[in-house]
Amino acid sequence: MAEPKKLYIKTYGCQMNVYDSERMVEAMGGVGYVETDRPDDADMILLNTCHIREKAAEKVYSELGRLREFKDAKPDLKIGVAGCVAQAEGEEIMRRQPLVDVVVGPQSYHRLPQLEAKARAGEKALDTDFPEEDKFENLKQRPKAMRGPSAFLTVQEGCDKFCAFCVVPYTRGAEVSRPADRILTEARDLVERGVREITLLGQNVNAYHGAGDGGDWGLARLIWALNDIDGLERIRFTTSHPNDMDDALIAAHGECAKLMPYLHLPVQSGSDRILKRMNRSHTAEQYLRLIERIREARPDILISGDFIVGFPEETEQDFEDTMDLIRAVRYGTAYSFKYSTRPGTPAAERDQVDEDVKSDRLQRLQALLSEQQKAAQDAMVGQEVGVLFEKTGRHEGQMVGKSDHLHAVHVQAPLDVKGQVRRVQIVESGTNSLSGTLI
Numbered sequence: 001m002a003e004p005k006k007l008y009i010k011t012y013g014c015q016m017n018v019y020d021s022e023r024m025v026e027a028m029g030g031v032g033y034v035e036t037d038r039p040d041d042a043d044m045i046l047l048n049t050c051h052i053r054e055k056a057a058e059k060v061y062s063e064l065g066r067l068r069e070f071k072d073a074k075p076d077l078k079i080g081v082a083g084c085v086a087q088a089e090g091e092e093i094m095r096r097q098p099l100v101d102v103v104v105g106p107q108s109y110h111r112l113p114q115l116e117a118k119a120r121a122g123e124k125a126l127d128t129d130f131p132e133e134d135k136f137e138n139l140k141q142r143p144k145a146m147r148g149p150s151a152f153l154t155v156q157e158g159c160d161k162f163c164a165f166c167v168v169p170y171t172r173g174a175e176v177s178r179p180a181d182r183i184l185t186e187a188r189d190l191v192e193r194g195v196r197e198i199t200l201l202g203q204n205v206n207a208y209h210g211a212g213d214g215g216d217w218g219l220a221r222l223i224w225a226l227n228d229i230d231g232l233e234r235i236r237f238t239t240s241h242p243n244d245m246d247d248a249l250i251a252a253h254g255e256c257a258k259l260m261p262y263l264h265l266p267v268q269s270g271s272d273r274i275l276k277r278m279n280r281s282h283t284a285e286q287y288l289r290l291i292e293r294i295r296e297a298r299p300d301i302l303i304s305g306d307f308i309v310g311f312p313e314e315t316e317q318d319f320e321d322t323m324d325l326i327r328a329v330r331y332g333t334a335y336s337f338k339y340s341t342r343p344g345t346p347a348a349e350r351d352q353v354d355e356d357v358k359s360d361r362l363q364r365l366q367a368l369l370s371e372q373q374k375a376a377q378d379a380m381v382g383q384e385v386g387v388l389f390e391k392t393g394r395h396e397g398q399m400v401g402k403s404d405h406l407h408a409v410h411v412q413a414p415l416d417v418k419g420q421v422r423r424v425q426i427v428e429s430g431t432n433s434l435s436g437t438l439i
């Protein structure tokens, strides 16, 4: 039998990319590839890129430059670029970096084996179309060793919101939801293979509206159906837009036993003037009211968010409004970024805020958010929580898992708790994690 070929994938950015990389490994498995963690050993190297951060394309070009040594050592090596930078740059990548053989956008991963074959035949292979067919259904899952008890499952992709700073609607395209029965079949399959927690993924996951029994299903309906799967113990979803938090989804947070008390609900800014310019189509007050309603349904829910500081024309007063909103919400955790321009998006053309002003605001905002994060974590001490154990810890006899509220928890426990949800009494709050004892 021929030696299997080896595929090395480097993944940048969001969970959607992590998920897509796994699907690409599976697709290439069908044509004789196995995954390797050594680029020097690979027959194909793929960069699965992210376009959300600043100078994303430039970083990809410099990373590609570093791959030259591998190609020099092994002229047969094929190099590919996938992900959102591939979608945004397209053919330009091959023009600027001739050592690239394959460019593949997020909608075309099921065609990766054909693209690789074309590259092996000595041609350049490019596919950044938005095809009519559904990429998910073309990426057939094959049974494989599970990576752990927690898995991601894509239910929706793309975004129709067009926030003025964001490339996602351009790189990932319009919102598309997968049919509910496909998702449920895949979820049952994951549970059979030992998965206990499923995180539903989508760029705008709470806008999910897939075909299901009796018509269109919203995300709440899908969550309730997942709740019925025996052996599945936890359900999460990410990332959501405030305008798509409907009544059924809010109620599910209070009533659905397996839906975890954690919600990532980005607001980006607390200033109505800036929210309007961001094209967010909600006000700070509407967001605060929404948080209130979610907390009425589930009082202990941990709220997480995303913030952008220094959006074009942001004044000190706008920034203070954001700080006020953060004080009012009390976040459990949050991600924050300096605004950076994305060519082709509306905000890129506007008056930019000075870099040092952005840095100063980011520092103040992050200081406030870390205080809140620490307070939320400290508040867990003395409480009893569920922990899904995922792996061994650094110390002898220690196991590590995630709490219901997504805090990392260290516990002295036997190895066989791995893959199980166990009750834990929290006794201490450290820098970035909790520790506790098994009950």
Ligand code: 5AD
Residues within 6 Å of the ligand: 052, 165, 166, 167, 266, 268, 306, 307, 308, 337, 338, 339, 340, 341, 342
């Ligand atoms: N500049 C800074 N942050 C951005 N994000 C998206 N686009 C930009 C940009 N141009 C942030 C938003 C989003 C998160 C995934 O990345 O906060 O919610």
Ligand code: SF4
Residues within 6 Å of the ligand: 159, 160, 161, 162, 163, 166, 167, 168, 169, 203, 204, 241
């Ligand atoms: Fe980007 Fe999210 Fe806005 Fe969509 S809702 S445009 S993905 S920031």
